[in-house]
Amino acid sequence: MAKFGRLIGVSLGPGDPDLITIKAYKALKSEAIWSYPIRKKGAESFALQIALNAGFQLPKTNIPLIFPMTHDPEKLASYWHKAAEAVLVPLSAGLDVVFLVEGDASTYSTFGHLVRTVLEKEPRIKTETIAGVSSFNAAAAISGEMLVEVEETMAIVPAGYGVKLLEKLMVDFDTLVLLKVKPLLDDIIEFAEKYDMVSQCRFIEKAGTNEEIVVKDIRTLKGKTVNYLSLIIIHNPHKPRVEIMRGCQKK
Template sequence: MSLGKLIGVSLGPGDADLITRRAWAQLQRSEALWTYPVRSLKTESYALAIAQRSGVAVPEDAQHLLFPMTHDVEKLSRAWLRAATQVLPVLQSGRDVLFLVEGDASTYATFGHLERTVRGLDAAVQVEIIPGITSFHASCARLQIPFSEQDDTVAIVPAAYGVEMVERMLDDFDTLVLMKVKPLIDELIDLLERRDLLDKSCFVEKAGAPEERVLRGPELLSLRGTKVNYLSLLLVKNDQRLRGERVKGCKKKVSP
């Protein structure tokens, strides 16, 4: 019997209309097993919520895979192994397994951990990754600003690298995307204010989702002392680095 295929189904950042035709076709397959990540047994899956907003019926046998929010390597390794051993028998029975992912499955996603662990257990398993729209590309479209132009330099980094690293990168890149800003939001706002870049910065939370939140420039000051969602980013357009015509970036207002 041939093995089933492990398929990373990218669903985009939150707007069900941004699901690609290829991903949508996978969601119509009744013979494949749906799996989706959860951070804990008490939380809902954001990826699954995107699929549900599309109107597709969730199969009764869909399974969650637990990927805890921790930096503990041992705990993470155990979670990856547990998830892999959960789906491997299904793959070995010849059935395809769909793993639903918000955003893009190859960009800061849990799918890579699952894929590597499954292949470590059975190297014969085939894998397919369906690309999707990232949160930072969707955010730029929402804000009506270019992600990059001509010879602009771009960096996409988790804010967890620290404020000192972020400050060094501000000197080297025209566009800086800071992912997962939740733990350092106050420090990052202080940095942007000190570097006179607050007017060139935007905050986007749950891009494209019904509960999307967008703040621009001085509006970011309202985030101090608050808790932001894990699915949040900061977009900084450093006009001190831009060449040629001045880009106004986040100063430009858009209609709701």
């Protein structure tokens, strides 16, 4: 019976190399083949850069995998197919392959697409996910804000779902984490102004990197272009935390 290698999603955190876990560090130090995502041929890989900033050197044998910035399902399927075929070569030879992921490999990551496509082609491949620090956890720590406390609730959504969804979510949740806010930034700012929530918002771009930006007054960003790796944390002003804490003290 053929012996296959493992496909391992290695979470590297949002950018600060000090947030790489010991388990991820061990996987990078192993004999596994490195694979990593890029947006187009010849482009830099943010995930790879995190590993390089941690002092690792890119192994001579490595596999850059192209995952373009598009929502076209047919085009994406084609690239996922090519990526799966590329990693299946060493996997079928019994070699482990690590796939480098910024943030956490189980949270809005291309690793999930890669795993599904690989298993469709070869169901006998074993997969593993190494958990990591998500961007919103790092962003909250950087901004000095608690994401949730006591019995508070939280929703984490890509901002692309639109402002109408945000209006519904604010009815039920104490904290909203809006990911990938670049395309709808002005709409989100107007939403925050409309519901008097500007003071409860924190904008964080490229958390944990040397280019990290934290903005407390998101109105200053109106009309500006921000990085794709940006998010906004909103605390619901209609559910003030001081009341929650007082309620706990009365018990």
